[in-house]
Amino acid sequence: xxxxxxxxxxxxxxxxxxxxxxxxxxxxxxxxKVQEDLRAYLEAVQGMTKE
Numbered sequence: 001x002x003x004x005x006x007x008x009x010x011x012x013x014x015x016x017x018x019x020x021x022x023x024x025x026x027x028x029x030x031x032x033k034v035q036e037d038l039r040a041y042l043e044a045v046q047g048m049t050k051e
Contacts (some may be wrong), residue, residue: 005019010046011043012042013042013045015038020034
């Protein structure tokens with residue numbers, strides 16, 4: 001069975017914690033960079049959906 005990893009709404013997103021922990025590990029513990037990256041991703045998605 002497939003697993004849903006991310007759900008994106010207009011103003012927020014729900015992300016599987018495994019994705020976040022993996023991203024923090026890849027960033028050598030720099031959670032602030034991961035936070036910035038996730039915010040940038042949400043803003044990019046919001047930009048695609050604006051009329």
